Amino acid sequence: MEELINFHDYSLAIIFAIAVLVFYALILLVISPFSNRLFLQNNELETIWTIIPAIVLIFMASPSLQLLYLMDEVNNPYLTIKAIGHQWYWSYEYTDYNDIEFEAYMVHTEDLINGQPRLLETDNHMVIPLNNPIRVLVSSTDVLHSWAIPSLGIKIDAIPGRLNQTSLFINQAGLYYGQCSEICGANHSFMPIVIEAVPYNTFNNWISTQDTED
Known part of the structure; x- marks a missing residue:
């Protein structure tokens, strides 16, 4: 971006x-x-x-x-994440780390914590390490979706039966919000995306937590 x-x-x-x-x-x-x-x-x-x-x-x-x-270009990525579009949520697979998988649903307005943006917050974040090239494979299980994060300059279609790919390299820690930008149905605007960019040590601790939960 x-x-x-x-x-x-x-x-x-x-x-x-x-x-x-x-x-x-x-x-x-x-x-x-x-x-x-x-x-x-x-x-x-x-x-x-x-x-x-x-x-x-x-x-x-x-x-x-x-x-x-x-x-x-995706040159020797540190991590590969698969983002899959569903009606009406996203799921993520960290296949490099013992098949860590989770789903990310929108947090409803009445459940938001102070400071969380309405219609953009999810119950699970896609966590990635700072200053590392990340490859994201995007697909869908049902209809056309679009994985879009405007602040990162990313918009890529999620097509059933096909893998599209894009790359990330984030150098500032924080939360990056996006949404499905394809008119994929009545609730397409309720498919938010949250990327949480954290330092490398924090990312390793998060991975350890996910392994424990599995």
């Missing part, structure tokens, strides 16, 4: 410069007769404003393609 924001700001700066230049040229055409002779039927100028946009597109496409590759 940090790289997406950086690319957005980079693109916006280029777009702003183009808009200022075009607006300035329009003003010149309106107020200056000399500019009409400069802009109209000027072969050299037409060549310039054909070549420059092509160069600008190259400067925008290059970081865009690099970002798309980084978002899709």
